[in-house]
Structure formats: C-alpha cells, structure tokens
Amino acid sequence: MIERLKRFINNGDLRKVRFYTQLITFLLFVYGGYFAISFGSSFPIFVCPFNSESAATCYLISLQHQLARPTEVIFSMASLGVLIGLVTFIAWFAVLNKAWCGYMCPFGTLQDWITALRKRMGIRFSTYTQNEFENLSKIKYIFLAIILLVPLFMGLGMLDREWFHAFCQMCPARIISPMFVGDFSQWMIDFSSVTIMILTSIGVAFAGLFFIGSFVKKRFFCFFCPMSALHYIFAKFSIIRFTKEGDKCTRCGDCYAVCDMQIKDIADDVISKDILRDDCILCLKCVAACPEDDALHFDIFNVKAFSSTKEGFAKRMGIEKPRDKK
Amino acid sequence: MSTNIHHKIESPKDRQNRHKAMEAIKLINTIKEDFKFPIKSMEYFYDLFERVYCKNEPLHGDKVKVGTMCIQIPSEIIYALDGVPIRLCNGFYTDDEIGSDLLPQKACPLVKATVGHFASGNFSDKPDIVFSPTTCDQKTKAGAIIEKFGHEVIDVDFPRTKESEASREFFRKSIREFTSKLSKFQGKKLSRKNLKDSISKIGYAQSLYHKLTTYRQSDIVPILGIDVFLITNAFFFDKIDNWIDAMEALLEELEVRSKEKIHVAGKISPRIVYTGSPPIFPNYKIPQIIEQSDAIIVADETCSSNRMFNDMVAVDEWLVNDMLDSISDKYLKACTCPIFTKNDDRIRRIIHLAKQYKADGVIYQAFAGCTVYEMEQRSVLEAMEKAGIPILYIESDYSPSQHGQLSTRVEAFIESLKTRRRNKK
Ligand code: SF4
Ligand code: SF4
Ligand code: SF4
Ligand code: SF4
Ligand code: SF4
Numbered sequence: 001m002i003e004r005l006k007r008f009i010n011n012g013d014l015r016k017v018r019f020y021t022q023l024i025t026f027l028l029f030v031y032g033g034y035f036a037i038s039f040g041s042s043f044p045i046f047v048c049p050f051n052s053e054s055a056a057t058c059y060l061i062s063l064q065h066q067l068a069r070p071t072e073v074i075f076s077m078a079s080l081g082v083l084i085g086l087v088t089f090i091a092w093f094a095v096l097n098k099a100w101c102g103y104m105c106p107f108g109t110l111q112d113w114i115t116a117l118r119k120r121m122g123i124r125f126s127t128y129t130q131n132e133f134e135n136l137s138k139i140k141y142i143f144l145a146i147i148l149l150v151p152l153f154m155g156l157g158m159l160d161r162e163w164f165h166a167f168c169q170m171c172p173a174r175i176i177s178p179m180f181v182g183d184f185s186q187w188m189i190d191f192s193s194v195t196i197m198i199l200t201s202i203g204v205a206f207a208g209l210f211f212i213g214s215f216v217k218k219r220f221f222c223f224f225c226p227m228s229a230l231h232y233i234f235a236k237f238s239i240i241r242f243t244k245e246g247d248k249c250t251r252c253g254d255c256y257a258v259c260d261m262q263i264k265d266i267a268d269d270v271i272s273k274d275i276l277r278d279d280c281i282l283c284l285k286c287v288a289a290c291p292e293d294d295a296l297h298f299d300i301f302n303v304k305a306f307s308s309t310k311e312g313f314a315k316r317m318g319i320e321k322p323r324d325k326k
Numbered sequence: 327m328s329t330n331i332h333h334k335i336e337s338p339k340d341r342q343n344r345h346k347a348m349e350a351i352k353l354i355n356t357i358k359e360d361f362k363f364p365i366k367s368m369e370y371f372y373d374l375f376e377r378v379y380c381k382n383e384p385l386h387g388d389k390v391k392v393g394t395m396c397i398q399i400p401s402e403i404i405y406a407l408d409g410v411p412i413r414l415c416n417g418f419y420t421d422d423e424i425g426s427d428l429l430p431q432k433a434c435p436l437v438k439a440t441v442g443h444f445a446s447g448n449f450s451d452k453p454d455i456v457f458s459p460t461t462c463d464q465k466t467k468a469g470a471i472i473e474k475f476g477h478e479v480i481d482v483d484f485p486r487t488k489e490s491e492a493s494r495e496f497f498r499k500s501i502r503e504f505t506s507k508l509s510k511f512q513g514k515k516l517s518r519k520n521l522k523d524s525i526s527k528i529g530y531a532q533s534l535y536h537k538l539t540t541y542r543q544s545d546i547v548p549i550l551g552i553d554v555f556l557i558t559n560a561f562f563f564d565k566i567d568n569w570i571d572a573m574e575a576l577l578e579e580l581e582v583r584s585k586e587k588i589h590v591a592g593k594i595s596p597r598i599v600y601t602g603s604p605p606i607f608p609n610y611k612i613p614q615i616i617e618q619s620d621a622i623i624v625a626d627e628t629c630s631s632n633r634m635f636n637d638m639v640a641v642d643e644w645l646v647n648d649m650l651d652s653i654s655d656k657y658l659k660a661c662t663c664p665i666f667t668k669n670d671d672r673i674r675r676i677i678h679l680a681k682q683y684k685a686d687g688v689i690y691q692a693f694a695g696c697t698v699y700e701m702e703q704r705s706v707l708e709a710m711e712k713a714g715i716p717i718l719y720i721e722s723d724y725s726p727s728q729h730g731q732l733s734t735r736v737e738a739f740i741e742s743l744k745t746r747r748r749n750k751k
Contacts, residue, residue: 130491252660254640257652289640319529
C-alpha cells in the first residue's frame, strides 16, 4: 500500500501539481483580505502588505519595523515582540523550508507566469555565465544586510526616519503587488527627501526591470531576494531536507539543465548529502528531471516524500512507444 | 565460350566476407548452443547478426547512413534529420588484421579493425558520411586515415576535461555545429517536433534497456550477459523500430522466465560487473570465457552497452536550442569514457553498479594498445580495493590464440569469488 502510494507520488506530474498549488496560493494570499483571511505578520514569503488585500504580511517589513525601535527598547523586555516575530517566522518557515519559494510565494509565481508567457512565444530563456552568477548571487546578502542594519542604525539615532523600511522602498513587490487589486499608486517616485527619492527611484526601476528580467531570465528576481538569504540561514531548523545520494548520481547534468536558479552543485556535487543551496527555491524540478533512482529526494522528517525515479522520469519527459510511422 | 562454371575465383572482398562470416557464425552458434535455457526471443538477434555479418544483407536501403566513430555523436539528432546512425566500432579479427598493415603494430585492435573495415570498403550498409568525435588519440587519427580512403569524415570537437563550465559551453557549440553540418548534408531543417519525437523514441529504447537491467539485479537472473551484449550491439546498426519490437518481446519472455524462476547460471555462480574496453561483436572473447567459467555478467560499464543506454536527456522547455543543449550535456557530462582527465565518475559508477547488482567481483578488460584503459587500470584497482570489491584486470586483443592463458586467469579469479561466497554463508 505504502509502496503504491510512493510510486504514485514519484510518478506524478510535478508541473501540474506546481501550477495548481501556485495558482491557489496566489489567489489565497493576494486576495485573501477580501475574505478576512489573515496569516499574521511573519510570513516567510513576499506577500506584500502594500497590497491592502493581502492575506498576510511579509516578514521583512515587520522585521524592519521591529528592529527600528530605539536601541534601549530592543534590548529590554519590550523586545519580546521581536523574538515572537522571529519565532513565528521560523515556525512558518520550518514547515516547508525553501519550498515556500517554489510553491507559495506570489511574487515567485508571478515570475513563473511571465516565464510561461515567454515559452508560449517560443523565445528561449537566457542564463548567466558562471562568473555573473557568482557575483549576482551575493547581492541578496547585501539587501539582507540593509534590512538588518539600517533599522538598527535608526534605533541608534544614526539614520533618519527617511530610512524607514529602506528595503521596502526599493522592493519591486511594493510596487507590483498592489497592482493585483487595481492599485497603481505605488508607481511613483517620492520626492519628500533626497534619500527617499533615491530609494523609491530604485524601487520603480527595479519594478520595471522585474518585468523585463523575468521575461528573459527564469526567476530573475529570486536571485536578488533577501528573503531567500534569510531562509538559508534557518534552513537547518526545517523539518524538510533536500538530499542527494552522490553514489547514485552520474553527473549527467539533467537536473542542472532544468534548474531555474542555475545551481551547479545540484549536478556536480557528489559529496554533500544536504544539497540545498542558498539560491534554491525548492521547486523540485530537478528531482522530477533526474533519471537515477533515489539520487535526489525531498524528505519530510527524514522520510522520502518525493524521489527521483527512472519510471517517473520517463513519464514526465513524455517518453513513450513511438507511434508507428515506418 | 568460357566454361568456368565450376570454380569462381574468390576476390579479396569475398574472402574477407567469408572470413568475417566464419567469425560471426562461430560465435552465434556457440551462443546458441553452448548455454542451457535458450531464450526464444533472442532468435531475432541471432538472426539479425547472421543476416548482416554472414549474408551481408543491407538493412537500411536508400536511407542516408550516418557513420559515428564513438558514442558521443547524438543519435537523437541523426534520427531527427532523417538519417540512420551506424556505429562503426568494429570487433572483427579479420578487419583487425587488415588494419594492422595500416596502423602501428601496438595500436588498439578496435581502432585497427575499424580502419581495416574502411580500407576494404566492404560494407553491407555503407555510411554516406562519417562523424568522428575527437575522443582518444587513436580514434581521432583514425578519422583522418579513413578520410584518405575516400570517405567524407567530419571531426566533431570533443573536450577532454568535463568538469569545467568552459567544456560544457564548448561541446554545446560543437553539437550545434555538428547539427548544422548534418542538416546541410541532408538538406533538411531540424524542427521542434522531429527532435522531440526522436528524443522520445531513443528514450523509449533506453527505458526498455533499463527494464532489462532490473531482471539482472534480482537473484534469479533470466538472461546471460553475453546475450545482453548482443542486444546492445545490435543497436549500433539495427532499424530502431524493429529493435524496439524485439526488445518488447524479449521483456515479455523474461517476465515469464523470472516467474518460473529460471536462473541461467548456477546457484553460487559469482555475479560479475564487466568494465573496460568495449566488447563488440564478434569479439566476445572475455565475456564468453567468464560465462563459460560458471560466472554470470550482471552489469557492465562499457561504451558498447550500458553507457549507450544509461543516461537520458531531460529538457525543460522543449525549444530546439534547449533540446540541443540538453542533448549535448548528456553526451558530455554523464560520459565515463577514460579519455577524460579524471576518472572519478567512472570509479563511482563501477562501485555503484557492483552494489546495485549485488556483484561478487569486477572484471576489467583492456585491449592491448588501448592506452587510456590501460592507464586507468591502477586507479580503478586501488579504488576497488578500498571499497572491498575483488577485481581482476586482464589484457587481451582480437586474436583467437590467447584463449588458454586467459581462461586460466579468469577461472582462478572466479574460483576465488566462489570461495569467498561460500565463506560468507
Ligand atoms: S526568493 Fe523569490 S519566491 Fe522566494 S520569497 Fe523571494 S521572491 Fe518569493
Ligand atoms: S515591499 Fe517587499 S520586502 Fe517590503 S513588505 Fe513588501 S514584499 Fe516584503
Ligand atoms: S540528474 Fe540526477 S543523476 Fe543526473 S546529475 Fe543530477 S542528480 Fe546526478
Ligand atoms: S536545485 Fe532543484 S529545487 Fe533547487 S531551484 Fe534548482 S531545480 Fe529547483
Ligand atoms: S572508450 Fe571512449 S573513445 Fe573508446 S570507443 Fe568508447 S567512447 Fe570511444
């Protein structure tokens, strides 16, 4: 019975599962507000509260608010809130690990839809060279540093209020998310101070770039996303593991060929058991595209929940007996 | 006027064909007769080799035949461009002898036989164009020699390191060039549909091979290793649709056999993983000795068999360029050919096969003169020792004379595996 269930899952059509999960969660998180649904303010994905109908609040904005309190407050009992926020974030995150990105984040989903549009038009995606990849991949940590340090400096009185949620001012999700409910008001540069002007200009530029970038490059924004960096720091606390059994891997590179995030280790590293990398969105496309039994698997509480199999591979790649046309 | 009814003078071509037919039929007959429990659906393959190598029957009529010197030329692309891939690696001693006059004495017999075959120009299905990937030195140079015999030979650049990103890019470009050359030759453009169909077709053939291997993983093995070599070698030149049908019939029969618990070897016959220089019809000398010495080959790591089928192409977006890149990655990245600088992947592969197929030992054959396999020998032996897997290294060539000495060594090794097995129990 369990064997049959396993086989059913491993043979599953990941594309479909992902498409519908993403569609449903997109509707839920982006329009949940209309139905008074709320998942709180420590959500581990870009469910942006600048969209008034969001069903949750992206943790990054809460984090910036909480850290921006005067320093004395942060290090007193009153900072329990910060702690609770963090614990809630970790608790949410622990359930899905980075699969939040591959399956739940509306902003990630939006990029996948833009990709689907490009694909429809028969235009090929582009990729970064290895060098570009290594450099660009660091940017998200710079953003994360801004998120953590700017509010602290504000708390210390070293920066003005104009630096208030500085990252959000640059974040393309702030501008784009409200559009889902017909609110285009974020598409503007705020001239109230030079700093704000610069930050919001970056935001508008970034938002414009988002559409172009996502059209040519799969998951364009996720490379730069500080949420992804924050995830990675807590990945060890998750009940989810992403495992590779190197001795079963032939290094054929199939997994790398389908990876939206161009993660090279997924194919080339045959030593690490834990194959989750900081850019990974745990979309599991690689598992679906790996032709070796159990070389890659997605584990919940160390139990294989989705494994690469030869049979599943053949099903998904449309490998079938050729129809006669001798 | 003339009355030469009774004797026809045998031309050198005829003589060569007669010698090759003798080599071929001798092997086919021993395979057919020597082993117990014949498999009915193997008849197709015995018959196929007889038709092609004894009766010189052409299989592909007026289809364009695209010769390939190694496995790294993607059949997916050839089929998509309406050609038939013919792998030119050759296993005939007769051809080896002809080639010996053209190449250094110590060259690899496989390369000598391939060159010898071209020198005589004696083909049942003559390739219209030949693509030669720049793999090992000898093969690379062989391409140039063959060209002198009046064949159209096109080199396909193949990198000799595969870890670096640069080599990936390099081979991707190389495959695109190959595609455009073949496409020009054929006067046909590669379409998304054709390429996708042929990926799926080859993938299907591969999946049948994978099914076959699952039977070899179980304790009761319904098919001999030598039969499997025949099957995989047939893929070099057979009509793919016929091969697929024959394979399906065979798998059905194997299913029945495994239900009836027909084991083609003895109860304690050691299980062998075969690696090294590729056994190519009719040079099955070593596999034959192994299986006649009461062992059974359950898996192999060679480019004439497992390596041809194991790795599959995965594509994300199914546009022509996307497919081409995936194809090129598969042919480069997964390849465990010894011509690469490092052989970690090959070693990991052998160890994994030994575990997966519950093998008792590994037999590593290198052709005398195949430098790359000879050079890798030491590192593989060391790694096997570390992993606690017994291994025998043997050198051989295509000549029928060494038989006695080789079988003594193989038998001794197999006896030691049996003792090990008994002691374990
Ligand atoms: S990395 Fe992408 S999917 Fe994940 S939170 Fe950021 S935008 Fe969303
Ligand atoms: S603007 Fe960006 S970082 Fe700020 S809350 Fe919205 S999604 Fe999160
Ligand atoms: S697809 Fe599987 S076998 Fe191929 S490189 Fe990736 S993990 Fe290894
Ligand atoms: S490594 Fe696998 S799960 Fe992670 S982003 Fe790439 S394809 Fe998705
Ligand atoms: S071992 Fe490598 S070079 Fe030699 S025949 Fe096989 S694929 Fe070609």
